[in-house]
Amino acid sequence: MRRSIRLAAFLLALAPAAARATDGTCARDLLVAQSSQKMAIERLESLGDSEADRCRGWRQHVDTMRRAAVVYGRCLTGAERSERLAQVQGSEREFAALVRSRCR
Secondary structure, eight states, rough: HHHHHHHHHHHHHHHHOOOSSTTTTHHHHHHHHHHHHHHHHHHHHHHOHHHHHHHHHHHHHHHHHHHHHHHHHHHOOOHHHHHHHHHHHHHHHHHHHHHHOOOO
């Protein structure tokens, strides 16, 4: 799991957040999504040791990745859109599976 967190942080740092849509809110929404994604990764790194803490953190991460996917899908195009969506959707699937298998 730590490897996934580090990979997500690395990919987030590499990808520029440039608005492609004509929607004037995309630039702001992309910055918010990117910031939320970064904060979610930081939260994962500081989760407590209890099952309740981990499950709560994983659920928050899943929600954040889903919201980011909506923004990236709406505001990005081309390869950047594909890469960002693959990143957040992959992370969402991974942590949703953890929630299903380990959380009540």
